[in-house]
Amino acid sequence: MAKIKSGQNVTKKDTIVATAAALFREKGYAASSMRDLADKVGVEAASLYNHIKSKSEILQDICFTVANRFINHLEKVESSNVSAIEKIETILRFHIHQMIHNYEEVYVSDREWKHLEDPYLSNFQTTRRTYRKRLASIIEEGIKSKEIKNIDAPTAVLIMLHAVAGIESWHRSTQKIDADELEKNMVLIMVEGLKK
Template sequence: MAGKSKRQIILEAAARSFRDKGYQATSMRDLADAISLKASSLYNHIGSKQEILRDICFDNANRFLSGMDDIDGQNIGPLEKIKALIELHIQVATEDITSVTAFNDEWRHLEDPDLSAFIQLRRNYENRFKKILETGMQTGVLTPTDPTVALYTLLSSVRWLYDWYKPERKPGLDLIRQQITSLLLKGLCQ
């Protein structure tokens, strides 16, 4: 029933440590300590520290991209798509806080060619999002504004969710989701 491979355990401990201290400040000895191993033993399960970061970053990138595939493929209006995308971000950010942190803050410590590949993925995602916004403005369902400004204001506001969201705190997840989407959609429309 345990079923978690040691590799997975390492990845999760790494994500947690990257969140708390950052990639550079996390030593392989710290990481090994956290799961009661010695640093040299880690290398029986992973190839390098950089490989850990790469796995975390691209795993999370794919969660966003496959979410985008789902939503953008549906036959619904741009407003519904944007609402679904905002909820996707809230969903991903709250269901696996540690990974998303690493994904948000630590990707810049990737080394080329991974760094370039990651930036490329990100850009693609943003462009698809922006296109949906533009469609919404053309069909009149959104207030015409600069789509870049709208896009980044949107993305930024959900990007830091992991930073202040505490699962045990008062405003429950449902309330948060409802109020954030409401605030942003009201801001975009009319």
Template sequence: MGRIKTNNNASRKDIILQKAAILFKEKGFKAASMRELAEVVGVEAASLYNHIKSKNELLHEICFNVANKFNEKLEQIESTDLSALQKTEELLRFHINSMVQNFDEVFVSDREWKYLSEPYLSNFQTQRRTYRKRFAAIIEDGIKKKEIKKIDATTAVLIMLHAISGIESWHRSKQKISGAELEENMIAILVGGLKK
């Protein structure tokens, strides 16, 4: 019957990806069915396959889109001559803003990546590990330069990244503070915990 509406310069596939991210976030990748996705998109399930190859393709497009954005930002920050603490703060602010503004995709990438199929799964895991090591290197540099208190850098990264994924709860919450306030509070607690 009705075609998928394409606004602006978004392709029909883009629409499907966007709706898929919302659905995967709400129900989880395994629990979300293609028939449900089709209903949200406003079309029969079989019609989706005119635009995508498989359910798995949807997941790995979402995951790698997000991963690429974070990698780019990390690279950009590494190339500046900010102090280690400033680099950490800027990376954290980027994570927080991404989570506030592109919640669905970032959340799915964070929580549902384990359902990626090979070889994407291995690739993603490697990228993830590498990203964390580079983040930890920034913190270790700060410790050497005595900007940051003497802690295990790996643990610090673990804490910060997971703390940010908790913005999920903020999204769900009824009486929420503003995104800007959330950002300032998170920075105060997280960066405050690093300072000497």
């Protein structure tokens, strides 16, 4: 019985975090209250605290879950035996998928992390910086092997990551092309834009 109960708690926490991601995306973290969250979950505000300690803890949960997922993927790509431009394409497609299918939490992790508190804030900033440097290294690799044109690698990373963040507009758009078309077009413009 205790085990089932703990299982239920985990599920409830997941629901709270997922609902919070949607709320933070919509209203922004700073403007979202625990009362707003309770309303959206459909419980009393007080009962949220059976599952989570604070609004801040929810943001940490969202940001670090997303960050870990991207880092794990990057590690697999780095150790794969393909060309630099293929690595970049794989990473780009992964970012696009994440932004399409895990939109709320990826958006919040990308836009609202500034509201993290230390030590989480510093840790997250370092993680972001390191992630971008590792992407830039792959681009540098591609420049050396003449697959990629001679560009500033950090600028290329910046363009790539922010263009993907633009899928936000796609989500909001009333006349969307389908997700596969979106992916195809983004790859067509950006990977081709990088190629020598």
